[in-house]
Amino acid sequence: MFSNFDFDVIQRSWLYLFTTGMKFTLTLTVVAMIGGILFGTLLAMMRLSHSKPISFVATSYVNLIRSVPLVLVIFWFYFLVPYIGAWIVGASEPIQVGAFSSALITFILFEAAYYCEIMRSGIQSIPRGQISAGYALGMNYWQMMGNVVLPQAFRNMIPILLTQTIVLFQDVSLVYVLGSVPDFVTVASKIAQRDGRLVEMYMFVAVVYFVMSFGLSSLVKKLQLRVAIIR
Amino acid sequence: MHYNWNWGIFWQESPDGVSTYLDTLLAGLKWTLALSAGAWIMALVIGTVIGTIRTMPNKWAVRVANGYVELFRNIPLIVQMFLWYFVMPEIVPASIGGWLKSLPNASFITAFLALGFFTSSRIAVQVSAGINALPRGQKLAGTALGLTLPQTYRYVLLPMSFRIIVPALTNEFAAIIKNSSVALTIGLVELTAATYSMREFTFQTFESLTGATVIYVIISGIALLLARWLEKVIAIPGFIAAGSTNTGGH
Secondary structure (H helix, E strand, O other), X not given: OOOOOOOHHHHHHHHHHHHHHHHHHHHHHHHHHHHHHHHHHHHHHHHOOOOXXXXXXXXXXXXXXXXXXXXXXXXXHHHHHHHHHHHHHOOOOOOOOOXXXXXXXXXXXXXXXXXXXXXXXXXXXXXXXXXXXXXXXXOOHHHHHHHHHHHHHHHHHHHHHHHHHHHHHHHHHHHHHHOOXXXXXXXXXXXXHHHOOHHHHHHHHHHHHHHHHHHHHHHHHHHHHHHOOOO | OOOOOOHHHHHOEXXXXXXXXXXXXXXXXXXXXXXXXXXXXXXXXXXXXHHHHOOOOOHHHHHHHHHHHHHHHOXXXXXXXXXXXXXHHHXXXXXXXXXXXXOOOHHXXXXXXXXXXXXXXXXXXXXXXXXXXXXXXXXXXXXXXXXXXXXXXXXXXXXXXXXXXXXXXXXXXXXXXXXXHHHHHHOOOOHHHHHHHHHHHHOOHHHHHHHHHXXXXXXXXXXXXXXXXXXXXXXXXXXXXXXXXXXXXX
């Protein structure tokens, strides 16, 4: 079955695959996670706001993003970001935006909608008495959120936030549709096509993703037991 | 900043000479719906079987079912599509491989298999969660009444757990429609791919993308309304949906 396979292609290219492709994928995952959680938390606070217009804007944004496929969102921002950039700097022509920045903006804005829903249930899991107690102590909204609600909400939601980050790590592979972003799958498929070794390369890619995602989710499960707040 | 808007583009004739660009998008939508519906049925059947096995007393069966779930959950869908499309025909015997490659709708069949197996692992997780959410006494009561284990599952546990996990399953159904867009990487011209080709022919980038976005929002709106109605009809008083608190994933 494997007689006419040539796994030599992996030996020749694995260092390049990891130092270029996987480095890009991981950097994008981590930066998009940080940006996505920050923006997502802001969205969650907006959704739970007493002000109707603020909560309407956040709710519409989240529902819109959650009803379209990531591939379509990737196309949207790939074409839209140069125009927005031109609008911001006041240029008359669309400006060139690097592959990394374009992908980063896409993933922050897309994943924020999913992180928002996680943070919303995290904030709602904090008993209302604590919010009242915060206000009774004379705190304002930001002090109460920053010192009382959000630290506990984060701690409760760490396992789910990390699980979503593993989903994000796998989602980064979809930038393959742009063809010009050097993530792990794109780089691997370029080498595979150059050397005519699609079968060996895609099996290798699958194994790498499996080992990394499985390892990470096992770590998350262990962490889950350690960070749980004992009540 | 220059961009020439032309919303009339949807009613203009597309390069095939007979239909409009709107028809191009609707033809893509047909593939999206066919792929999602087909893969959904496959995923529901396999997911129910695997999800049930994960709650059985036999340790080895549970391990195999858990392995199945981990395998399909930890590889990105796009890589799974590549595995079915490029790798599978090469590692099966040459005669079968050649037959697979010569099928008329190879990319549809491949995408159907990839999406079906991928979603089945996610449904399996929900089905086991539903069964585990039931009070332990239900299984004991079933067997105490003289039902065999398969009968207990068939008449007591599965009907109850399916009614509990309806919200989680509707989430998965919304997800399968969105995930079907990954099939464009192996050459299936579903809605997102149709949008992209419309853009390449017309250069009306934002009109094409808006058209597809509106269609996706309408489908998920319809799915959401159906789901709300189904939840109302089917919900069991006193049993809060186990899956509805699970907000991760897409």
